[in-house]
Each structure stands twice: as structure tokens, then as C-alpha cells.
Amino acid sequence: MTTFVLVHGSWHDGSAWDAVVPRLEELGHVAHSPTIAGHGKGADKAVGHDDCVRSIQRFIVDNDLSDVVLAGHSFGGSVIARVAEEVPGRLRRLVFWNAFVPLPGTSVEDDLPPSYRELFARLAGESADNTVTLPFPIWREAFIQDADLDRAKAAYQQLSPTPYQPFLDRLDLSRFSRLEIPKSYLNGTDDTALPPGEWGWHPRMSGRLGLHRLVQLPGSHEVVFTNPRLLAEKIVHAGRD
Amino acid sequence: MTTFVLVHGSWHDGSAWDAVVPRLEELGHVAHSPTIAGHGKGADKAVGHDDCVRSIQRFIVDNDLSDVVLAGHSFGGSVIARVAEEVPGRLRRLVFWNAFVPLPGTSVEDDLPPSYRELFARLAGESADNTVTLPFPIWREAFIQDADLDRAKAAYQQLSPTPYQPFLDRLDLSRFSRLEIPKSYLNGTDDTALPPGEWGWHPRMSGRLGLHRLVQLPGSHEVVFTNPRLLAEKIVHAGRD
Amino acid sequence: MTTFVLVHGSWHDGSAWDAVVPRLEELGHVAHSPTIAGHGKGADKAVGHDDCVRSIQRFIVDNDLSDVVLAGHSFGGSVIARVAEEVPGRLRRLVFWNAFVPLPGTSVEDDLPPSYRELFARLAGESADNTVTLPFPIWREAFIQDADLDRAKAAYQQLSPTPYQPFLDRLDLSRFSRLEIPKSYLNGTDDTALPPGEWGWHPRMSGRLGLHRLVQLPGSHEVVFTNPRLLAEKIVHAGRD
Numbered sequence: 001m002t003t004f005v006l007v008h009g010s011w012h013d014g015s016a017w018d019a020v021v022p023r024l025e026e027l028g029h030v031a032h033s034p035t036i037a038g039h040g041k042g043a044d045k046a047v048g049h050d051d052c053v054r055s056i057q058r059f060i061v062d063n064d065l066s067d068v069v070l071a072g073h074s075f076g077g078s079v080i081a082r083v084a085e086e087v088p089g090r091l092r093r094l095v096f097w098n099a100f101v102p103l104p105g106t107s108v109e110d111d112l113p114p115s116y117r118e119l120f121a122r123l124a125g126e127s128a129d130n131t132v133t134l135p136f137p138i139w140r141e142a143f144i145q146d147a148d149l150d151r152a153k154a155a156y157q158q159l160s161p162t163p164y165q166p167f168l169d170r171l172d173l174s175r176f177s178r179l180e181i182p183k184s185y186l187n188g189t190d191d192t193a194l195p196p197g198e199w200g201w202h203p204r205m206s207g208r209l210g211l212h213r214l215v216q217l218p219g220s221h222e223v224v225f226t227n228p229r230l231l232a233e234k235i236v237h238a239g240r241d
Numbered sequence: 242m243t244t245f246v247l248v249h250g251s252w253h254d255g256s257a258w259d260a261v262v263p264r265l266e267e268l269g270h271v272a273h274s275p276t277i278a279g280h281g282k283g284a285d286k287a288v289g290h291d292d293c294v295r296s297i298q299r300f301i302v303d304n305d306l307s308d309v310v311l312a313g314h315s316f317g318g319s320v321i322a323r324v325a326e327e328v329p330g331r332l333r334r335l336v337f338w339n340a341f342v343p344l345p346g347t348s349v350e351d352d353l354p355p356s357y358r359e360l361f362a363r364l365a366g367e368s369a370d371n372t373v374t375l376p377f378p379i380w381r382e383a384f385i386q387d388a389d390l391d392r393a394k395a396a397y398q399q400l401s402p403t404p405y406q407p408f409l410d411r412l413d414l415s416r417f418s419r420l421e422i423p424k425s426y427l428n429g430t431d432d433t434a435l436p437p438g439e440w441g442w443h444p445r446m447s448g449r450l451g452l453h454r455l456v457q458l459p460g461s462h463e464v465v466f467t468n469p470r471l472l473a474e475k476i477v478h479a480g481r482d
Numbered sequence: 483m484t485t486f487v488l489v490h491g492s493w494h495d496g497s498a499w500d501a502v503v504p505r506l507e508e509l510g511h512v513a514h515s516p517t518i519a520g521h522g523k524g525a526d527k528a529v530g531h532d533d534c535v536r537s538i539q540r541f542i543v544d545n546d547l548s549d550v551v552l553a554g555h556s557f558g559g560s561v562i563a564r565v566a567e568e569v570p571g572r573l574r575r576l577v578f579w580n581a582f583v584p585l586p587g588t589s590v591e592d593d594l595p596p597s598y599r600e601l602f603a604r605l606a607g608e609s610a611d612n613t614v615t616l617p618f619p620i621w622r623e624a625f626i627q628d629a630d631l632d633r634a635k636a637a638y639q640q641l642s643p644t645p646y647q648p649f650l651d652r653l654d655l656s657r658f659s660r661l662e663i664p665k666s667y668l669n670g671t672d673d674t675a676l677p678p679g680e681w682g683w684h685p686r687m688s689g690r691l692g693l694h695r696l697v698q699l700p701g702s703h704e705v706v707f708t709n710p711r712l713l714a715e716k717i718v719h720a721g722r723d
Contacts, residue, residue: 137423137452138452140454141423141452141453141454142452142453142454142455145454145455145456146456146478148481149481149482182619182623189430189457189671190455190456190457192454192455195444195448196443196444196447196448196455197444197445197448200444202678203677203678203679203682204679206678207677207678207679211619211620211623211624212623212624213622213623213624213627213674214624214627214672214674214678215627215628215672216671216672216700218457237628240630240631241631378664378693379693381695382664382693382694382695383693383694383695383696386695386696386697387697387719389722390722390723430671430698431696431697431698433695433696436685436689437684437685437688437689437696438685438686438689441685459698
């Protein structure tokens with residue numbers, strides 16, 4: 001029996017894992033899916049990256065969780081790397097699922113290709129609350145291309161504008177590389193939320209982990225919606241000892 | 242119901258799609274598989290790239306096709322990119338299946354690795370009619386390696402010498418990047434017709450499309466022969482809205 | 483009916499193929515799995531690369547094998563490339579399975595990423611007999627990540643310290659590229675024994691073969707233990723004409 005804490009990415013909230021959690025439970029595990037501060041519908045979006053980190057850290061501490069396999073998706077990777085610096089003793093393994101692994105002293109934005117950097121800056125500037133709304137064509141073509149159009153639209157309704165400031169904050173992360181917590185990278189072989197190649201997830205991000213376990217699954221950046229049962233099974237493979 | 246127009250690659254003709262079309266029809270679609278000018282057995286091989294483009298353009302216009310998903314394989318990618326510039330209003334989406342996406346002002350040959358460039362120039366020079374016959378060992382090892390030898394030989398009998406001039410013609414393509422037609426790239430994960438890496442199909446060619454949908458399937462450059470039903474299903478996923 | 487000679491990698495011996503050989507036999511073939519000189523438990527580890535080559539060469543000659551499909555895994559790739567130079571007339575095809583394909587005049591060590599180079603030099607220096615023992619965490623995370631922990635531990639018991647000198651010896655290999663023996667590369671898509679990317683197996687090593695056949699299979703560097711039946715089937719596909 002493993003205790004999983006699942007940390008969603010930008011535009012998502014904890015409900016993204018609603019079909020993954022029951023499958024993990026079927027497999028005999030416990031799974032939590034907290035929402036990051038500043039994320040989700042109706043949340044106060046005026047947050048920085050530290051607020052994001054503290055919200056997950058507090059969730060783990062307040063629930064007195066230990067021996068946790070902490071998994072982060074996409075932006076959530078930058079959160080779990082920082083959380084690991086804060087509560088290393090409570091963690092058994094980190095799982096980065098098509099997730100950012102920022103270099104010490106850099107921001108998530110530093111790892112975005114120029115086209116996204118320009119788009120997000122413009123969208124945040126045009127918003128009333130310094131948030132970025134993901135344009136539907138990008139969602140449909142590059143994030144959830146393995147769904148049919150109806151499912152892509154339905155899942156899009158679950159998204160909400162994501163706070164921009166956490167992309168910009170530089171993360172110290174000087175302790176991260178010295179942590180002795182085992183690490184896994186879970187890679188969707190069809191994931192194009194970051195464009196494959198020079199700016200892609202794998203091996204660019206996975207390669208920053210040092211010794212780690214690679215687990216792969218077919219599917220897009222959003223298998224959490226399009227194939228949640230397989231995702232759960234791969235999270236188990238990524239998270240086991 | 243979608244109308245597909247399927248454009249074959251070099252050495253092939255429209256009959257390459259003979260096992261794909263019925264599966265598309267089973268799935269409720271309409272599919273056409275015209276032969277490019279200068280291609281196929283008995284054709285007059287004295288053509289340039291413009292002749293290739295005009296033959297497909299004319300097929301679409303003469304049959305008064307609209308709302309077309311236009312798919313191109315290999316060399317056919319360079320044809321559909323140009324056709325899209327000529328009849329954009331008739332097209333719903335472009336699907337590039339392990340296909341060339343030439344940069345404006347370049348030729349297909351510019352995207353070939355040096356070894357192919359030298360080989361094709363030599364073979365064309367040695368031919369009576371400026372054509373290139375694909376050597377069987379290249380076909381067997383690098384194009385259709387997922388077939389057994391008998392099937393590889395049988396499919397080779399369907400091929401014919403391909404006109405060389407269309408490889409050399411520089412394509413303007415200045416309008417292509419401004420077209421608002423959605424685009425997909427269909428990638429065979431075992432395709433080695435172009436050598437993986439620096440000279441490979443993906444992400445080199447797919448990355449030139451800007452925002453696009455990536456769909457992948459296992460198999461060689463010739464799944465049109467070795468797994469036509471799966472190819473048809475993936476063309477539907479690549480071509481849907 | 484094909485005669486296979488299967489050459490294991492470092493830390494392994496011929497028994498690594500114990501579950502592959504019966505499946506090849508079921509499929510109608512003959513398979514041999516000799517142990518390389520200096521490898522296996524109880525062997526005299528004072529060997530150089532030439533000793534490794536001669537032991538496999540002698541196995542083929544002493545058993546008067548001909549028309550052999552010679553397959554090498556990992557370090558075994560450097561052995562079969564050299565054996566092919568010595569007994570080309572006995573070989574029908576070479577199959578490199580996530581294997582080294584050294585450039586003429588270089589050593590296996592030249593193809594290792596710096597982290598492995600430093601680690602292996604240190605471990606060999608600390609050993610009594612100039613051997614490298616593979617640390618369990620590397621085995622578990624980067625070599626056999628598709629096994630559960632029990633299976634990973636059981637397979638680890640089959641390993642033994644590997645002689646270091648064969649990694650260092652420079653291999654002439656000036657005849658290798660001129661051999662007319664067909665070649666295949668068998669690539670495990672989840673193999674991280676060499677880190678994917680700049681230092682990865684594919685397409686770095688496969689690209690050195692010139693015209694070759696690529697066959698891929700899912701799984702880690704150690705599918706010989708985690709999926710031997712699939713490995714056997716893929717070896718047949720890689721090895722057929």
C-alpha cells in the first residue's frame with residue numbers, strides 16, 4: 001500500500017485526477033489530489049510560486065502524511081521539486097509526469113519555448129488578474145489530441161485561467177539535486193504540450209534528474225482525461241520501490 | 242462523414258492505398274486516391290513539381306470536392322503543401338504522414354541526407370528518362386522492414402521508377418505558413434526511410450508546421466502495405482476536427 | 483530455420499538468454515548462448531577485448547556454425563562487430579540489440595557518458611581484480627525499471643563483476659564498415675542503460691551502421707529477463723532475410 005499525493009498542472013485543479021484516484025484505490029493504494037493555491041475555479045489568482053509550494057507542503061503536513069510518493073504533472077513538477085526541499089523526510093519517491101524540472105535559479109518560463117513565452121505574456125497582460133487562459137486550439141491540437149472533439153470540449157470546461165506569476169518566479173532549488181529521494185520520470189510518448197525536440201519534455205527534463213527511473217505510456221499530455229486507468233497503472237510502476 | 246484525398250509518395254501510385262480506402266469506407270468516410278502526374282507504371286515521367294501539384298489540384302476541382310481532409314505521404318507532403326496554397330477554400334485539414342514539409346524556397350532534395358542525394362543523382366543520371374529506381378536493399382531494410390521477405394518483394398512489384406525533377410524544383414511556399422487550415426502530422430515510430438535523428442521525419446518536419454496535431458502509430462514507412470487498417474484508423478484520428 | 487548465436491553484455495553471462503532460447507526453438511530455430519571470456523561467476527577476469535572476441539569466434543568455429551545470425555547485446559555489440567571481421571563468411575546477419583557499435587580506433591569507454599566513465603574507473607580501481615560491480619540502484623532504476631523489486635533483485639543475483647580492461651581496449655574495426663553482411667538494430671524504446679539523448683543508444687549507435695534494419699520493442703535494457711518471449715520474437719524479425 002502506497003500513499004500517493006498527485007499534484008496537477010497549470011489550468012487544472014485537483015479534480016483532474018478524479019478518474020485516476022479510484023483506479024489507484026482499486027489497486028490497493030491511497031491517493032490524495034489537492035488543488036494548488038491560486039488554481040481552480042473561483043480561486044484567488046494573486047499567488048506566486050512560493051504560495052503554490054506552501055499549499056502542497058501544508059496539505060502533506062496537516063494530514064500528517066509520510067512515506068509519500070509525490071507526483072507532479074507539467075507545472076506541478078516545479079512544485080514537487082520545491083516541496084521535496086521542504087519536507088524531504090516525508091517523501092519516499094518523486095514522480096515527474098511530463099513535468100518541469102527547473103534548474104537551480106531559473107523559472108518555469110525559462111523552460112518554455114519562445115512562442116509560448118510571448119503568448120502567455122500577452123495573454124496575462126490582456127487579462128484583468130494576471131492570468132493566462134489556454135486558447136482552445138492549442139488545447140485541442142497540442143494537449144489533448146488523442147480525444148475526440150466532444151471529449152476535448154468537455155475537459156476544456158474543467159480548466160480555469162492559470163496564475164502567471166508562478167511561471168516567472170525564479171526557484172532557488174539549490175538543495176534539490178542533493179536530495180537522496182529516488183526519482184522517476186513518466187513520459188507520454190505522444191505528448192506535444194511542449195514541442196518534441198529542442199524544447200521537449202524528454203529527455204530534456206528527465207535528463208536533469210540524474211539517476212532516475214523512466215516509465216513511458218502512449219498518449220497525449222492529458223491522458224489524465226483520455227486514459228486515466230492506464231495512467232494510474234503507470235504511476236504505480238513509476239512509484240514502486 | 243469526411244472526404245479524404247490520399248496522396249501517395251515517390252515510387253508509389255494511387256493503388257498503394259487499395260487496402261486503406263475500404264477501411265475508411267467501413268468507418269463511414271469517402272476516400273479518393275489519385276495518382277500524381279508522372280507517377281505509376283507507364284506514366285510519362287517528364288514532369289516537374291508543378292505538374293505533380295496541378296494533377297492533384299485538378300482532381301479536387303474536377304470532382305468538385307470540398308471540406309476535404311488532404312493527406313500526403315512522404316514526397317506527397319510537398320505536393321499537398323502546394324495544393325493547399327492553390328485551393329485552400331476546399332480543404333478542412335492537412336495530414337502529413339511521414340511527409341516532407343519543405344521550407345519556402347527549398348526543394349525536396351534539400352531535405353534529403355547527403356547519402357540519398359548522391360545516390361538519387363547517380364541513379365537518375367544513369368537512367369534513360371531521368372528517373373530513380375529504388376534499390377531493393379534500401380526498400381527491404383529501411384522502408385518496409387516490418388514485412389516478411391515475401392511481402393516486401395510483392396509490394397516492391399507495385400513500385401515504379403520515380404521522376405527525379407520534382408525532387409529538385411524549388412517550391413515557393415510563401416503562402417503556406419499563412420494558411421489557416423488545421424494541420425496534423427502522422428508519425429510512424431519505426432519509420433527509417435529518412436534516418437532518425439538529424440535528418441529524420443519527426444520532429445524535424447513536424448516542427449515546421451507550427452501549431453499542429455501529432456498522431457503516432459507503430460510501423461515502418463510502408464504501413465500502407467503492412468498495416469493498412471491501423472493506418473486508416475490513425476488517418477481518421479489525424480483528420481477529425 | 484535460422485541459427486542464432488546470442489552474445490550477452492557486461493555483468494551477464496550466457497545464462498541471461500535462458501528464457502529466450504526456448505522461445506526461439508518453439509519458433510523453429512536453433513539458438514546458442516555462449517559466455518564471453520572473462521564473464522560469468524568464477525571466470526578468470528584477467529581478459530582484454532581480444533580475448534572476448536576470440537572466445538566467441540572460437541565457439542562459432544569449433545561448432546562449425548555457418549549462416550549464423552549473430553546478435554549482441556550492449557557490450558556484446560562491440561564483440562560481434564569484431565567477430566564479424568574475423569569470420570565474415572560464417573555470418574548471415576548481425577543484430578545489435580541496444581548495443582555498442584564502436585567507431586574504428588575507439589574503445590567502448592569512449593562511448594560512455596562521463597558519469598559512467600568516472601564511476602567505472604573508480605570501481606575498477608577499488609576492486610581487487612580490475613572489475614566493475616554494477617551498483618544495485620543503477621541496475622534497479624536505469625537497467626531493469628520495468629520489473630518489480632523482487633524480480634529486479636532476483637535478476638541481480640545472476641550478475642557478476644565485469645572485467646574493466648575490455649572497456650578500455652581500442653578496437654581497430656577498420657574492416658567492419660566494408661563488410662557486406664546485412665545489419666539490424668533492435669532498440670528497446672524504454673532503454674535507459676545509456677541515458678536517452680546525446681549519449682543514447684538510438685540513433686547514435688544505430689546511425690553508425692549505414693544501411694540497416696531498425697526493429698523496436700517496448701521495455702528496458704533487460705527485457706531478456708522481463709519479456710524474453712517478446713525479445714525472441716523481435717530477434718526473429720531483426721534476423722530474418
